[in-house]
Amino acid sequence: MYEFTYHRPTSLADAAAMLGRSEEAKLLGGGQTLLPTLKQRLARPSDLIDLGQIAELKGIREEAGGLAIGAFTRHAEVAHSDLVRRVIPALADLAEGIGDRQVRNMGTLGGSICNADPSADYPSAVVALKATVKTDRREIAGDDFFTGMFETALEPGEIVTSVTFQKPDKAAYAKFRNPASRYAIVGVFVARFGGEVRVAVTGAGPSVFRATDMETALAGNFSPDALNGIKVASDGLNADIHASADYRAHLVTVMAKRAVAAAG
Amino acid sequence: MPCTVSMTVNGKAVSREVEERTLLVTFLRDHLGMTGTHVGCDTSQCGACVVHVDGRSVKSCTILAAQADGAEITTIEGLAAADGTLHPMQAAFREHHGLQCGFCTPGMVMSAIDLVKDNPTPTEQDVREGLEGNICRCTGYHNIVKAVLAGAEAMNGGSVKAAAE
Numbered sequence: 317m318y319e320f321t322y323h324r325p326t327s328l329a330d331a332a333a334m335l336g337r338s339e340e341a342k343l344l345g346g347g348q349t350l351l352p353t354l355k356q357r358l359a360r361p362s363d364l365i366d367l368g369q370i371a372e373l374k375g376i377r378e379e380a381g382g383l384a385i386g387a388f389t390r391h392a393e394v395a396h397s398d399l400v401r402r403v404i405p406a407l408a409d410l411a412e413g414i415g416d417r418q419v420r421n422m423g424t425l426g427g428s429i430c431n432a433d434p435s436a437d438y439p440s441a442v443v444a445l446k447a448t449v450k451t452d453r454r455e456i457a458g459d460d461f462f463t464g465m466f467e468t469a470l471e472p473g474e475i476v477t478s479v480t481f482q483k484p485d486k487a488a489y490a491k492f493r494n495p496a497s498r499y500a501i502v503g504v505f506v507a508r509f510g511g512e513v514r515v516a517v518t519g520a521g522p523s524v525f526r527a528t529d530m531e532t533a534l535a536g537n538f539s540p541d542a543l544n545g546i547k548v549a550s551d552g553l554n555a556d557i558h559a560s561a562d563y564r565a566h567l568v569t570v571m572a573k574r575a576v577a578a579a580g
Numbered sequence: 581m582p583c584t585v586s587m588t589v590n591g592k593a594v595s596r597e598v599e600e601r602t603l604l605v606t607f608l609r610d611h612l613g614m615t616g617t618h619v620g621c622d623t624s625q626c627g628a629c630v631v632h633v634d635g636r637s638v639k640s641c642t643i644l645a646a647q648a649d650g651a652e653i654t655t656i657e658g659l660a661a662a663d664g665t666l667h668p669m670q671a672a673f674r675e676h677h678g679l680q681c682g683f684c685t686p687g688m689v690m691s692a693i694d695l696v697k698d699n700p701t702p703t704e705q706d707v708r709e710g711l712e713g714n715i716c717r718c719t720g721y722h723n724i725v726k727a728v729l730a731g732a733e734a735m736n737g738g739s740v741k742a743a744a745e
Binding site: 317318319320321322324344347348351352354355364366368392396415416417418419421422496497498 | 601
C-alpha cells in the first residue's frame, strides 16, 4: 500500500468536510474491496475516511412498508436480521450469499453499491426492489443509481447514507457464482409487486440491468415456464475466462427461472 | 504518518505507534510478535489470517490496525486456558487430525468457533459452507469437517468425541 492519512470521523458532517478537503480522498466502508485494491497499489488515495464510527449510517428500520438500511450496515447484519427475514426474506438470502463469512462480517451495503462492481449482488436488489438511495444531499432512484461499470450517479464528495427497499409480494434472488470469489457470474433478482414484476440482472453486463421481456411475460404468468424461449441478447455482455457472453446470456434465463421458482 | 493504535488482544491491553497503512495482521505478527496468526494468500481469500474482532471472524489481512482501534481481538493464542488446556475446538482438531501441514489451522479454528457461535448444532453441509472463506491445500477438508462437528458438540458442553480410528 502507498501511504495515506487515515481519518475516523464520528459524524456524517465531519466525514463530508474531510472528503471535501481533498480530491484524492476516499471513503472506507468495510474495506473488503478497497483494501485489496490498495494492497495491489491499484489506487493511491491521499486520505482514507473510515465511516465505521458514524452511528447515523447504521441500522435497519421498517419504514413505509419497506426497509431502510443504513449504508454502514454489514452484510452479516442484514443476513441475520429478524426484521429483514420477516419483511423481505429474499434480501436476507442475498446478503447471506455474498462472499464468505469473513467478508460478510466486514463488508457493507453502502460500500457494495458505491463500488458498483458489475458482479456484485446488491445492485440487483436495489433495482428489483424499487429502492431509493439516500445521500447526504438528495435521494436517487435505484433505477438511476448505477450508470456503468464501477460507475454511479454519485457526485464527487457525496456520501450514501441509507437505502430504502420496497417490500414486494414475492421475491427471490438466484445466482450462478464464481466458485472461487463467490461473485455472481450471473445473478437475477425477481420481485413481484401486485401486477408488476421486476427482473434485475447483475454479473452479466457492465452494470445491473432489467430484463424487460421477462418482466412482461412474468406479469402475465408468474411461473418459470413463462420464461421459456425468452433470452437476453448477448451483445455487450461481459466475457472472461469464467464465462463467455453467450453463456452468460443463457444463464440469465436459467437464473431467472430459478428465482421465480424460489419466489413461489 | 505514524498513529497510535490501542486495542485489547487476548484480554491484554496493547498500544503501539504504527504507520496508518499497517494491516491488523502486521500489527499482530510484526509489532506484537504474535505469529500464531498466519499470512497465506494476502489477498483475502485463504483465511489463514482469521482472527476475531469484537467476536466476529475477520480476515486480518483485509482490515487496517487503525480500523480495529478500541476493539477486542482474539487470536489463536488466546483460545487455550492459562494452564494450557486447549479450547474444545482446538482439542477436536487434534483428536480428529483436522490438519496436515497446519498452516491453515489457526484460521480454520477461529472461523469454526465463530460459525458454532451462530449455529451451535451445524450439519456437515453447514460446516462446509461456513468454512468457505478458509482454504486448506492438504486435507481435502474431510477431517477438518469432522473436527468442527466434534468441536461444536464439545462447545455445547459435551466432550470431544474420540476419532473413529
